[in-house]
Amino acid sequence: MKLLVQTASGKELVAGGIAVQPSDSVEDLQKQLQRRKSQYHPSRQRLSLQPAPGEKRGQVLAPGTRLAEYNLQEGQVLIFKDLGPQVGYATVYFWEYFGPLMVYALLFYRRDIFYPAFRSKLQPQTLTQQLAFAFWTFHFTKRILETYFVHKFSHGTMPLRNLFKNCSYYWSFAAFVGYFLNHPLYTPPGLKQTYIALAFAMIWQLANFRCHLILASLRGSSSKGYQIPRGFLFEYVTCANYMCEVFAWVCFAISVQTLAVFIFIGAGGAQMCVWAQGKHRRLRKMFDGQDGRPKYPRRWIMLPPFF
Known part of the structure; x- marks a missing residue:
């Protein structure tokens, strides 16, 4: 035909x-x-x-x-x-996550370049600054490893312009956050606050990883078509992976008590809310309980008890 x-x-x-x-x-x-x-x-x-x-x-x-x-x-x-023009998803994700690693590391290790006014009286970073660098490095290293070993993409490519758009967002925020967190005049909160908040941030990071494993398993069941995410936090929240991401960064922001991190998660969280609302709407439409289709259960969209 x-x-x-x-x-x-x-x-x-x-x-x-x-x-x-x-x-x-x-x-x-x-x-x-x-x-x-x-x-x-x-x-x-x-x-x-x-x-x-x-x-x-x-x-x-x-x-x-x-x-x-x-x-x-x-x-x-x-x-x-x-x-x-298209570019592979894995390529875009690698560069948007590798950039923040390098930008933040430069600000951490070469403060003599980025804070010339304090060059003659630079002191070693505080323990809070060192822990912040460790968390930042862990997060974006985790993202890169998930890109290659966990995530399964529904499409092989995305528009080339997304590479520049995504890198601009992540790299510029890495410079913004890193500049203020590594500044010689940065005053850390009490270590008890840092320890407790960072511990919760790591718990949310591990929960986020668990959510990504669940989503990857759904992508692997292509013969059954798209399915309702189930198990773990997905029993209560449609975009549990976004929820864990936001809560992890909120805990990190509390641990370092810096406005720059709150601005970073505010911008990222707002975008995730838009994505989450769209996904929630699609799932409810797809699984409407009609013609033998299951009905999508009642769940929070992303941030219980508010959203």
Whole structure:
């Protein structure tokens, strides 16, 4: 059968359409499209069905599925969108997490460069500053290791611009937080406060790791389709991984008692709230209890008891 490929404006992308078999995969279709339009690598292609009445966008054809699953008919129109230059998720995550490690380390080890006015009277860092550096290093090292050994991505790539956007956020905040935490005039709170708050921060970090393992196990069950996250904190919170992340950084901020860290988690937490609300909405829509589908249980979105 032949499928017609058009842009959102209705312009025909491939004259005469593309001949496929129902047993072909979405990747097979994308490769054929690339043969006809060499500038569109499969990673740049998003193919979707025409939107149903009342919908803004049709169902996206997911890589790894057979065309037969979409009940496509002879002459059916698919909508094409060029996603632009792409880069692998793991590559983006590595650089956005490796940067903060290096930026903070520079500020920690080379204070003579970044605080020239205090060069002649620099004192060794306080224990709180040393523990803060250890926690920061642990967190972003954990992130890098999770990227390669835990996370399973639903998409192989993302737009190249995200590499620069994400790195700008993480690297600039690393410089912002690191500058004030390593400043010669930094005054730490009492060590008891630092110890207790950092202990709780580490507990939340380990809880976050447990949440990531649960989410990775769901990605590995592709034959069952998407599932409702269950177990551990997911029994109570939709985005338990985000909750643990926020609580860990709040505890860290208390342990060092620096406004810069509160600003950092405020910016990151606000973005996570947006992502969490979207995911919660999608899960409730996907698991609506209709036509044999399970009903999504009542849960907090991200930050109980507030959100």
